[in-house]
Amino acid sequence: MAELTLKQVRKSFGALEVIKGVDLEVASGEFVVFVGPSGCGKSTLLRIIAGLEETTSGRLTIGGKDVTYAEPSERGIAMVFQSYALYPHMTVAENIGFGLSLARRPKAEIAEKVAAAAETLQLTHLLQRKPKALSGGQRQRVAIGRAIVRDPRVFLFDEPLSNLDASLRAQMRLEISELHARLNSTMIYVTHDQVEAMTMADKIVVLNGGAVEQIGSPMELYRNPATPFVAGFIGSPKMNLYGGETARRMNCTTYGIRPEHVRLSEGTGQWQGRIRHVERLGADAILYLDVPELGEMIVRAEGETPFASGMTVWANPVEGAEHRF
Numbered sequence: 001m002a003e004l005t006l007k008q009v010r011k012s013f014g015a016l017e018v019i020k021g022v023d024l025e026v027a028s029g030e031f032v033v034f035v036g037p038s039g040c041g042k043s044t045l046l047r048i049i050a051g052l053e054e055t056t057s058g059r060l061t062i063g064g065k066d067v068t069y070a071e072p073s074e075r076g077i078a079m080v081f082q083s084y085a086l087y088p089h090m091t092v093a094e095n096i097g098f099g100l101s102l103a104r105r106p107k108a109e110i111a112e113k114v115a116a117a118a119e120t121l122q123l124t125h126l127l128q129r130k131p132k133a134l135s136g137g138q139r140q141r142v143a144i145g146r147a148i149v150r151d152p153r154v155f156l157f158d159e160p161l162s163n164l165d166a167s168l169r170a171q172m173r174l175e176i177s178e179l180h181a182r183l184n185s186t187m188i189y190v191t192h193d194q195v196e197a198m199t200m201a202d203k204i205v206v207l208n209g210g211a212v213e214q215i216g217s218p219m220e221l222y223r224n225p226a227t228p229f230v231a232g233f234i235g236s237p238k239m240n241l242y243g244g245e246t247a248r249r250m251n252c253t254t255y256g257i258r259p260e261h262v263r264l265s266e267g268t269g270q271w272q273g274r275i276r277h278v279e280r281l282g283a284d285a286i287l288y289l290d291v292p293e294l295g296e297m298i299v300r301a302e303g304e305t306p307f308a309s310g311m312t313v314w315a316n317p318v319e320g321a322e323h324r325f
């Protein structure tokens with residue numbers, strides 16, 4: 001049985017419908033990532049699951065029990081937000097244990113749970129510090145600690161890393177994945193970072209305008225995007241997508257080819273273009289081509305590419321890697 005199910009969940013704010021009939025099953029222990037552009041309803045859906053927002057219609061079950069109208073505290077859920085809002089006057093230990101103190105749990109139990117969470121999150125040596133003496137990543141770990149001590153059935157994360165710089169994000173991304181492996185708990189994680197979605201998820205839910213666009217494993221979505229929207233959202237750099245007359249000539253409505261699936265040659269090929277700009281990243285390079293037949297094309301070349309801006313080249317799709325919608 002699924003740990004969590006949503007059946008035709010809808011949500012309107014006044015006349016505006018922002019969640020348009022979402023069906024979803026999350027298995028016990030699964031790591032599910034919601035992705036989609038700003039305003040597509042990711043946070044609203046998460047808040048509905050947490051019970052912070054009422055559904056306009058539809059059903060929600062957790063652990064086989066209908067919780068559509070249950071109070072947040074009855075749902076066995078803990079949520080970690082983007083802004084971790086720690087209490088500045090409390091130590092790390094007090095911040096982590098605060099929910100348990102509020103619930104008037106015995107002191108010994110609180111101390112034990114806080115110690116265990118701190119151990120899991122490598123915060124033991126910081127337990128007596130105040131939040132202002134912590135780095136962004138450490139603060140985020142304290143916020144996660146607050147969730148862990150509640151021993152929830154389901155963890156909900158709403159863009160927990162978006163306030164961190166790039167290297168800390170990468171580190172925390174790994175830490176949360178490892179935490180999931182250790183705790184083996186069900187997690188739903190919202191992000192608009194497709195790298196986080198690809199690397200952390202067992203299952204990705206792509207949302208578009210309040211509706212599910214596609215659900216699948218990261219590699220399923222990468223290999224077989226159902227729509228141009230998913231194709232453009234999963235993968236970095238973004239898939240080259242061409243509509244209109246260009247696509248019609250290729251017998252489809254939208255033609256797509258990923259930057260890593262284009263090979264360049266000086267000899268001959270399918271499309272001729274001029275290199276406008278090259279970004280050399282070391283291990284690979286991103287080339288921006290102007291192709292008269294198509295428009296702009298982005299190409300990813302491994303290693304130190306011999307091609308430079310200003311050159312005229314031929315671009316060829318890797319066989320079997322083209323997408324036609």
Ligand SMILES: Nc1ncnc2c1ncn2[C@@H]1O[C@H](COP(=O)(O)OP(=O)(O)OP(=O)(O)O)[C@@H](O)[C@H]1O
Pocket residue numbers: 013018036037038039040041042043044045192
């Ligand atoms: N309390 C509210 N009242 C009215 N409209 C709301 C309310 N909360 C959210 N919305 C609207 O619902 C839509 C979905 O918002 P939501 O916050 O779920 O988007 P999101 O996918 O989380 O976006 P972001 O990536 O920017 O966080 C938006 O159009 C938003 O303006």
Ligand SMILES: [Mg+2]
Pocket residue numbers: 042043044
């Ligand atoms: Mg949001």
